[in-house]
Amino acid sequence: MNAPKLPRPSALHHGWTPAAPLRRSVLFVNPASGGGKAVRADLAARARERGIEVVTFGPDASLDELVEHAVSDGADCLGVAGGDGSLAVVATAAIAHGLPFVCLPAGTRNHFALDLGVDRRDLVGALEAFTEGVERRIDVGEVNGRLFLNNVSLGVYGDAVQHTEYRDAKVRTLAKTVGAVLGPSGAAPALRVVDERGRPYPSPAVVLVSNNPYALNRPLVTGTRPTLAGGQLGVVVLDPPHGPRPPDGRAWTADSVVIDAPEPVHAGIDGEAITLQPPLKLLVRPSVLRVRISSRHPGVSPSGLLTP
Structure with a gap:
């Protein structure tokens, strides 16, 4: 079709x-x-x-x-x-x-x-x-004082998020979006991020933080953002698959987010490989x-x- x-x-x-x-x-x-x-x-x-x-x-x-x-x-x-x-x-x-x-x-x-x-x-x-x-x-995004226009990606897409256990429709959509826009990051250390509900994600396989959120409910336009002037970061987290239970995946918006790790983090920033020192402090700078x-x-x- x-x-x-x-x-x-x-x-x-x-x-x-x-x-x-x-x-x-x-x-x-x-x-x-x-x-x-x-x-x-x-x-x-x-x-x-x-x-x-x-x-x-x-x-x-x-x-x-x-x-x-x-x-x-x-x-x-x-x-x-x-x-x-x-x-x-x-x-x-x-x-x-x-x-x-x-x-x-x-x-x-x-x-x-x-x-x-x-x-x-x-x-x-x-x-x-x-x-x-x-x-x-x-808007633009900022991570540890460095500007980004598209996104900051942490973790490895590859086999992790293409695993057969990513069957749930919501998680498949998140994985497809991540795959469309993920930069050249690397194997992530024990990342820790907390969502807007206060729920911790201690060991996610992938974290994607974007300057304004991607369209996750429109399969025909996966990998694009409806606006660049919404004043929000988009956050997508994918857990690693474990056994027969489908892995979890969540997306939310925030004006800032902190990602911690025990060692330097290999990240993709607007398609370029960068090493960042934790904690990673990400925020949106509206209308600048x-x-x-x-x-x-x-x-x-x-x-x-x-x-x-």
């Missing part, structure tokens, strides 16, 4: 407002990201045709330093065409300096672009965010990031389109 076709409204129908003209926009481009998507689209040249300054960067460059240099030279908008990890670096600077931020879908999976409402098939058209854009404010997209793009994720 084919998924139903979703309408393609413009962003102006979903809480976005016309953005002010820009004087000096700077776009940071990773030519290698997404298997060379930006190169194949000749994105740098297309951007320069629109009066956008382009800075290319690679694995040996300090993106933080390049961004700070652009800001000190008078940039009034920061954009990036790269993976989700690069997006977080540029977004951090945009928040610090009160500048608008543009996401170009040139990465491999472009999860953030999808949930922001950018048309991932229209890389060159996404440049219109600089010239004819619309703007709004969205100014984002711009093309007014011709939907401006809402697939699960957001299905929201009543």
Whole structure:
């Protein structure tokens, strides 16, 4: 059975407002990201045709330093065409300096672009965010002072959550969502997290904390978030399976959560492998990031389109 076709409204129908003209926009481009998507689209040249300054960067460059240099030279908008990890670096600077931020879908999976409402098939058209854009404010997440746009993942997906004992429909949905968005974390030490009811989870197989919750009750759009401006973290916990009894899994929302462990934790943050020192203190920072997209793009994720 084919998924139903979703309408393609413009962003102006979903809480976005016309953005002010820009004087000096700077776009940071990773030519290698997404298997060379930006190169194949000749994105740098297309951007320069629109009066956008382009800075290319690679694995040996300090993106933080390049961004700070652009800001000190008078940039009034920061954009990036790269993976989700690069997006977080540029977004951090945009928040610090009160500048608008543009996401170009040139990465491999472009999860953030999808949930922001950018048309991932229209890389060159996404440049219109600089010239004819619309703007709004969205939330970001933070873990131990480090910004994340998508999620922080702890534990190993792999065999653990694909175990045959994950039969319960609710747990299957949680596992499917985790599998769609989980980053490259590693075997977790004895994590401990407490839910909003005060129930402890002393040894979960997987913990996923996201900047706004994923749609868990809409199977056609698993792995997307209805909104990035709800002011909440989404938390998903999956217990390891034990014997014939189906494992437990729960999801809830919170404005902050603390995860403890007896040793450093290998985590995936927006798709990048990071080691964090416990306790992990995660929180949401509501409405701190100014984002711009093309007014011709939907401006809402697939699960957001299905929201009543």
